[in-house]
Amino acid sequence: MSTFLGMPALPVYGTGNLHAAESFPKAAHRELGNAQLRANLGHATHTIRDKRLQVVSELPDWEQLRDAGSAIKESVMARLPELLEQFEANFTARGGVIHWARDADEANQVVAGLIRDTGETEVVKVKSMATQEIGLNEYLEEQGIAAYETDLAELIVQLDHDKPSHILVPAIHKNRSQVRDIFLREMEGVDPELTDEPARLAAAARAHLRRKFLTAKVAVSGANFALADSGTLAVVESEGNGRMCLTLPETLITVMGVEKLLPTWQDLEVFMQLLPRSSTGERMNPYTSLWTGVTEGDGPRNVHLVLLDNGRSAALADEMGRSALHCIRCSACMNVCPVYERTGGHAYGSTYPGPIGAILSPLMTGIQAEENSSLPYASSLCGACYDACPVKINIPDILVHLRSVDVDSKRGTKKIPTQMDVGMKAASWALSSGKRLGLLEKGLPLGRLAAGPDKKITKLPGIAAGWTQSRDIPAPPAQSFRDWWAKEKDGRK
Amino acid sequence: MRIALFATCIVDAMYPATAQATVKILERLGHQVVFPSGQACCGQMHVNSGYLKEAVPVVANHVAAFDTDDYDAAVAPSGSCVASVKHQHPMVARSCGDAALEARATAVGSKTYELSELLVDVLGVTDAGAQLGSYFPHRVTYHPSCHGMRLLKLGDRQSRLLTTVQGIDLAELPEADQCCGFGGTFSMKNADVSSAMLADKTANIAVTGASLCTGGDASCLMHIGGGLSRQGSTVKTLHLAEILASTMAEPASVTGEVRVTTGKATR
Ligand code: SF4
Numbered sequence: 001m002s003t004f005l006g007m008p009a010l011p012v013y014g015t016g017n018l019h020a021a022e023s024f025p026k027a028a029h030r031e032l033g034n035a036q037l038r039a040n041l042g043h044a045t046h047t048i049r050d051k052r053l054q055v056v057s058e059l060p061d062w063e064q065l066r067d068a069g070s071a072i073k074e075s076v077m078a079r080l081p082e083l084l085e086q087f088e089a090n091f092t093a094r095g096g097v098i099h100w101a102r103d104a105d106e107a108n109q110v111v112a113g114l115i116r117d118t119g120e121t122e123v124v125k126v127k128s129m130a131t132q133e134i135g136l137n138e139y140l141e142e143q144g145i146a147a148y149e150t151d152l153a154e155l156i157v158q159l160d161h162d163k164p165s166h167i168l169v170p171a172i173h174k175n176r177s178q179v180r181d182i183f184l185r186e187m188e189g190v191d192p193e194l195t196d197e198p199a200r201l202a203a204a205a206r207a208h209l210r211r212k213f214l215t216a217k218v219a220v221s222g223a224n225f226a227l228a229d230s231g232t233l234a235v236v237e238s239e240g241n242g243r244m245c246l247t248l249p250e251t252l253i254t255v256m257g258v259e260k261l262l263p264t265w266q267d268l269e270v271f272m273q274l275l276p277r278s279s280t281g282e283r284m285n286p287y288t289s290l291w292t293g294v295t296e297g298d299g300p301r302n303v304h305l306v307l308l309d310n311g312r313s314a315a316l317a318d319e320m321g322r323s324a325l326h327c328i329r330c331s332a333c334m335n336v337c338p339v340y341e342r343t344g345g346h347a348y349g350s351t352y353p354g355p356i357g358a359i360l361s362p363l364m365t366g367i368q369a370e371e372n373s374s375l376p377y378a379s380s381l382c383g384a385c386y387d388a389c390p391v392k393i394n395i396p397d398i399l400v401h402l403r404s405v406d407v408d409s410k411r412g413t414k415k416i417p418t419q420m421d422v423g424m425k426a427a428s429w430a431l432s433s434g435k436r437l438g439l440l441e442k443g444l445p446l447g448r449l450a451a452g453p454d455k456k457i458t459k460l461p462g463i464a465a466g467w468t469q470s471r472d473i474p475a476p477p478a479q480s481f482r483d484w485w486a487k488e489k490d491g492r493k
Numbered sequence: 494m495r496i497a498l499f500a501t502c503i504v505d506a507m508y509p510a511t512a513q514a515t516v517k518i519l520e521r522l523g524h525q526v527v528f529p530s531g532q533a534c535c536g537q538m539h540v541n542s543g544y545l546k547e548a549v550p551v552v553a554n555h556v557a558a559f560d561t562d563d564y565d566a567a568v569a570p571s572g573s574c575v576a577s578v579k580h581q582h583p584m585v586a587r588s589c590g591d592a593a594l595e596a597r598a599t600a601v602g603s604k605t606y607e608l609s610e611l612l613v614d615v616l617g618v619t620d621a622g623a624q625l626g627s628y629f630p631h632r633v634t635y636h637p638s639c640h641g642m643r644l645l646k647l648g649d650r651q652s653r654l655l656t657t658v659q660g661i662d663l664a665e666l667p668e669a670d671q672c673c674g675f676g677g678t679f680s681m682k683n684a685d686v687s688s689a690m691l692a693d694k695t696a697n698i699a700v701t702g703a704s705l706c707t708g709g710d711a712s713c714l715m716h717i718g719g720g721l722s723r724q725g726s727t728v729k730t731l732h733l734a735e736i737l738a739s740t741m742a743e744p745a746s747v748t749g750e751v752r753v754t755t756g757k758a759t760r
Contacts, residue, residue, distance in 0.1 A: 024683070025682065025683050025684075025685065025686075028683060028685055028686050029685045032685050032686065032689055338671055338672045338674070338690050339683075339686050339690075342686055342689045342690065343686060376543075377678075377679065377682050377683065378683060378686075379676070379679065380639070380672050380674055380675065380676025380679045380680075380687065380690070381541060381639070381676055381677075381679070382639035382643070382672035382676070383639055383640070383643035383644060384639075384643070384670075384672070386643070387643055400540060400541055400543070402543075403541070403542060403543025404540075404543040404544070404545040404588075405543075406543055407542075407543035407544055407545075408543075408545075408546075420542070420678070424538075424539060424542060424544040424547050425547060427538065427539070427547075428539060428544070428547035428548070428550055428551055429550075430533075431502060431533045431534035431536070431551045431554075432533065432550035432551045432553070432554040433531070433533060433554060434529075434530050434531040434532050434533050434554070434558065435531075436533070437502065437505070437506075437533040437534070438530075441505070441506050444506065456722055458723070463681050463682075464681060465681075466680065466681035466682070466684030466687075467680055467681055467684070467719070469684050469685075469688060470684075470688035470691060470692070470720060470723055471680075471688075471691065471716060471719030471720045471722070471723055472719045472722040472723050473715070473719060474507070474715070474718065474719070474722070476506065476507055477507065477508070477509050477510075479509065480505055480506050480509055481500050481504060481505045481506075481509035481512040481513065482500070482505055482528075482530070484509055484513065485528050486530075489516075489528070490528075
């Protein structure tokens with residue numbers, strides 16, 4: 001791969017909220033015990049899943065759109081350095097200021113510095129995955145700067161001192177009555193008679209947010225797309241709160257991952273069809289805001305963009321994993337994922353949950369980052385994510401690739417090989433010869449013995465114990481197919 | 494046609510009746526079946542668990558067993574193993590830099606079919622009852638496995654064949670396209686999540702009132718059957734090949750008691 005601006009010779013791995021603190025199976029075990037979470041999630045993902053299928057089926061050229069989206073992203077990754085330079089030149093020419101950040105710390109410092117220069121201690125925020133990723137809110141709080149989330153779901157999560165569990169619907173794990181309780185507890189000046197009616201809840205949030213919109217001098221946003229040929233940034237949202245933040249304050253600071261670039265305005269057309277349908281199941285996006293630098297007498301006077309690497313160059317350097325950077329954060333993969341549906345987003349430990357998180361987080365942090373190495377195994381490889389992904393990221397293949405990177409990275413580093421290592425080695429020996437497998441199958445009657453009179457095996461030792469936790473194994477047959485064939489068919493000739 | 498049977502390791506060792514049924518079906522259609530004796534396994538378990546190096550000899554063995562002109566097409570009664578042969582074998586060969594193996598693996602893959610694919614696309618079976626004499630008077634529900642459905646794009650080939658079995662009462666499985674949670678070593682590494690997925694699958698099966706759940710992958714059926722057995726359910730699992738091979742004169746044998754339901758012809 002070629003190098004791009006500011007890129008060091010060795011990959012810089014991502015820091016911030018990308019690391020799982022505990023292994024996926026452990027975290028999943030805990031989350032699975034939360035019946036409320038599972039009920040909320042099951043309901044929400046099924047609703048949005050059906051809606052997506054419906055609106056996608058309306059487009060006769062959906063597959064071609066996916067191909068186009070995938071091809072555009074592939075070309076972006078192939079010439080990222082050049083596009084970034086083009087973007088920088090255009091953005092700067094229109095009065096914007098660009099800052100480069102290698103990792104979460106650098107990005108946080110840049111943003112805090114810019115806010116400090118304005119003399120403000122309060123900022124309003126547009127929902128942004130990049131700032132979640134770098135832990136900006138927490139960092140600003142340490143610096144004495146209060147960041148107010150203005151996206152409704154993000155606001156709910158923030159008020160509850162919780163973490164988002166879904167990239168599009170951060171509060172997907174909460175239901176209406178939980179939201180009402182949070183508002184009553186945490187929102188200043190809220191009506192004590194508040195009910196859990198969606199309209200009443202929205203009105204309460206609206207009153208709360210309006211005060212913030214009208215007083216804030218600084219806004220922080222993410223960006224969904226950046227157009228290289230014009231130096232334009234785009235934010236796509238559904239509530240209009242984003243538009244308030246992007247137009248009212250004097251200073252606008254955007255934090256964006258370098259992979260969000262698109263070559264031209266025209267390319268946006270493809271993604272404006274793919275994104276809303278894949279994410280919210282809507283035909284068209286309600287609020288799309290685009291801005292190009294500073295405009296005389298209109299909008300923010302100071303426009304900054306922090307271009308974030310934070311492990312993206314490391315992901316780009318992985319030939320098989322590179323396409324994970326095509327992700328447009330639509331969340332379709334998590335909404336169809338059977339694993340996500342049952343564990344929720346917190347089990348993944350990173351800002352990016354679900355199938356894309358299971359590959360993106362370890363790619364960005366490096367597989368060596370201890371608990372992140374458990375993420376690529378958090379999938380049954382059913383392939384539903386690949387089918388749903390609007391930019392055709394082959395998530396199952398990348399999962400398998402990362403598993404092999406993990407296994408290889410641990411080869412020879414362990415004093416004692418794991419049961420899995422030993423088992424796989426033995427199985428490789430047995431299964432690489434018809435003769436050897438045939439000989440082993442002569443032992444099948446032993447398995448029948450172990451199964452006992454009710455013809456099932458109910459307890460296995462070691463790593464296989466996971467299987468017998470909820471499943472039996474049938475007694476093996478008296479004779480393998482191979483033996484039957486040798487006797488019945490070959491013998492006959 | 495001369496058709497090479499790839500029995501797959503699970504079927505060979507645990508479900509020989511499925512392979513025998515496959516042979517029966519093909520012979521009944523007038524084809525000759527050969528069994529390359531060097532075969533063992535597709536290596537999917539190794540690949541999917543990240544043990545690519547250990548997968549190499551397994552893949553090489555499969556390619557050696559099937560890389561002959563001795564047959565016109567190879568068939569396996571398993572979507573996931575066929576997907577592995579087609580998609581994973583060339584990738585494994587590439588990973589160890591063996592271009593010759595990659596080319597041979599690709600050639601073997603292009604001649605390998607999943608059972609329903611071979612029956613419908615190559616052998617022109619459109620009516621199992623009429624062409625194979627398939628007769629199975631039970632209420633059955635069908636689970637389409639992920640690899641067949643998504644990797645091989647089998648579409649409705651399997652269920653179309655099932656609907657043409659005489660006497661069958663095919664009950665639609667709610668959320669049929671949801672993974673059963675097997676996923677090979679996933680069922681052990683993430684046993685809790687896998688069990689939760691299985692519980693939903695078996696609950697959906699119970700809703701159908703079927704006495705049997707069928708499908709095209711022995712491994713998924715072993716998983717689902719293992720869960721049903723643990724839950725004390727009377728519902729059994731049976732491979733699609735065995736239902737297709739079942740005739741009035743020679744009915745499929747199902748271990749354990751099967752609630753015989755009055756079958757209705759579905760045509
Ligand atoms: S990986 Fe694909 S489906 Fe998942 S969030 Fe990204 S773009 Fe959407």
